[in-house]
Amino acid sequence: MKYLLLIWAGLWRKKTRTILTMLSIIVAFLLFGLLQGINQSIKAGLGDTSNNRLWTTSRMSAINSMPISLMDKMQTVKGVRTIAHLSFFGGYFQDAKNAISAFAINVDGVATVYPELNITQAQIDAMKTTRPGALIGRPLAQKYGWKVGDKIPLGTTIWTKKDGSNNWAFDIIGIFDPSPQFANSPLGSAFWINYDYWDETRQFDNHRVHQFITQIDDPKQATAISSAIDKLFENSPDETRTQSENAALQAQLKEFADIDFIANSIVGAVMFALLFLTANTMMQSVRERIPELAVLKTLGFSGGAVSALVLTESAILCLIAALVGLLLASFAIGAVGSVLGAGTIPPVVILEGIVIAVLLAAISGLPPALRAQRLNIVDALAER
């Protein structure tokens, strides 16, 4: 602790240089924290092992529909608890530009399979008694200022009614408040309508649904149960594709972009440049202080002691700056994160950051530390 004095002296030998180097490190770790924070956050969300839902769609394509009767057979598979079904209604409110995520569902099924949506029993009952009823998410209600009791007309380009028109109308019987993690997802701002009403009223594709979401007893059985379900419909005209919700989301994301690769590449490039910068700074700093380090040696500090000083300087510089950078990153993620579905910086990223900072300090501090240890007092003083 008392050597802190000397370390401090070493760091602030050239104030500007130390500050600028620290700023560079802070920026690098800010970027690291942001990129990896978002990357890992998304991965973590997708790796949630407690997720006990399976998605089933038509094997041919996700837009294809399947007979609703498949549900009965699926229920016979061991480990299956409740099955919800969703069908895409789509639709728009007043103007084609106001697209609404309307889905025709079995309300009790969805409420059980997605407890995070916080759908109440009262709302389920109300949906059952009001055939053209609609249950909407709070975010959607707020967007259009809708209240319970409002009658909402929805237009659609796809679903023609049996009477030949495309104009549907629904009565809002309830507004649900989804949990924070679902608040920004399509499910959280959904416009749920009764499947029965929709099926009876539409002109075509009757008795068919687009997706089954199955809640299972044990998340660890996800793969096994998925195969079992698909096996039921193998070689039939309605082959299915079942996978865990996480796997499905991950596949969707991968279709968009290989985010992992991009994040890692950028971080790699930045860290390389940073290593170069820091190593250079440390070398320079030690080079300029050779006479002072020689003096310390004359005073009785051993070679080991002097090199330890240099390494500690490097460590303090890198660690403090890295921590500041990571802190800034976690603020940034907190502020912007909700948009991307990532609220906080995952602890594993902070840990990774610290490890990298330590490596940075070690690699950039080692050559100058060795130089300090080996320096010959007489030669060093003579160079003066």
Next chain:
Amino acid sequence: MSTLVSLHNVVKRYKRGKQSVEVLHGVNLSIEQGEFLALMGPSGSGKTTLLNLIAGLDQPTEGEVTVAGERIDRLSGGKLAKWRARHIGFVFQFYNLLPVLTAARNVEVPLLLTNLSSAKRKQNVRAVLELVGLADRATHKPSELSGGQQQRVSIARALVADPTLLVCDEPTGDLDRENAEEILKLLQMLNRDQGKTIIMVTHDPLAADHASRTLHVDKGRLVDTAVRSAA
């Protein structure tokens, strides 16, 4: 008066590229405790090399160096460093103070190698700064002190751990006449009143006048002159 420093047939050779240069040719020397010795000679004579050997900053190629009863030519690395911390106080021509630290902090540095408590360290620093007459400048940084003052801080630092031997390499080389005189008077005081053994390398005969004995070094050999009693 006991012998504090004893050199026996000391030879020092340096390698300059492929050639080997012999700087000291079999030096024999004895220094008593309480002496104020001046080593004089032209540049390149080997006087600084001799000083470095006595102070344990360098090792002889051949021969024996005994200081304070210890064969320091046999010590190496960490042991030598420890020995130096305990026995040697070094004063440089260019002061070599750490620019970021205050005078008091600079003086404190050698004490960091001891087990003294923070309070005790500060006490010793204060005492030694008073001794050199700079107690009121304790919080000043080297850049805020004159050359003479910086050298006094340097001397204080050399003294603070109560070393056996004070070793000075051209201590007045960078100072004007007036400041040089003050420093030399200080050294004399330390020798006479505090009984400090001082070995000083200098090329200035006026500086050497302040010492109790002068030895000349020329082309790697010692040339003795009369011992002078304390002036």
Next chain:
Amino acid sequence: MNIRSLPQRVGTSSVVVIGIAGVVAVLISVLAMSTGLIRTMQKTGPVNRAIVVRTGSSTELVSVLTNDAALAIADSAGVKKGADGHPLASREGLLIVNVMKRDGTEAVAPFRGFTQTGFAVHPEIKLVKGRLFQPAVAEMIVGKSAQRLYSGLDVGSQVKLRGTTWTVVGIFESGGNARESELIADLQTLNSAYQRGNGSQSVLVVLDSPNGFQTFKDAITTNPQLQVDVATEKEYGTQQSDRISKILSIVAYVVGGIMAVGAIFAALNTMYSAVSARAREIATLRAIGFGPMPVVVSVFVEALLLAMVGGSIGALIAWLLFNGHSVDTNGGGFGGQLIFDLAVTPTLVTLGIIWACVIGAIGGLFPAIRAARLPVATALRAV
């Protein structure tokens, strides 16, 4: 002393070069994705075309047009007539199918249905291998990007799509536009294989004059039988790629911006070092009588030169590594993976070098000012 300091100076100078090279490389690479995407989506063809879809359809996939509607559209004013006197209007169907990428991951690809008029309306489609499909047979041709990305689409291979087996009989290119990511078959065959009735998703028409779009649009929108949206093909392409290209631009500038700030600090560090290393030279020049300006200019210019070298290296890296690199994404309503090439254009390279210069300028400015203000006496004494 100067020569001894050179290796140190090379070390410090290369810090700036490497730092700036990194910033520029990342910036250009990400923007190259956006540029490549927009290019592909906006590359339409040698003829002026407009696309018609059902009102409110965000993408072709959710649009449904009846046969009657398609006929009405084809007969509208503004549509060019072919050599045989029939309107150059192509009724097109679109659905998505599951395919496997060569790397083993699953993906979806757009499967388009053409009538005979289709090829007249899209003259840029040219077969590079094999032959065209026969009507009423389950044959298809695939775009060359699709053939490259997905496995099992070589000429002669058979592939099962949504339960029906199709034979690949040809590979086509179409001037680098979105069609090259698609599979094309006969519309009627497609519709009957998948029980889609007689409808289609869109109608593509060739406009009869360079300014014919307005005429066509008016004719379409005033027809009470039609509930459709119409846009030039280029506008439509821009719309589809808008969201992703915006996201890419934001990523490029945010990440690039943060990196640039870091590079500025690094540049400042280097230049301050350079100035203090040469403090004595500078002071000597000043003592001799040179004013502060030459000093400022020399420091500033050094910083700019280093930055330009760094920027050029960064642009070169981006170009070498990523130009022409194939990427695919399904982030818009493309109806499947859209395959496009990253385009490191001269514009992007210029942009990158300008960024580099800005970084270098800021990094050199402050040290240059400090160099000018150096108190001559102190600097001369400094050892």
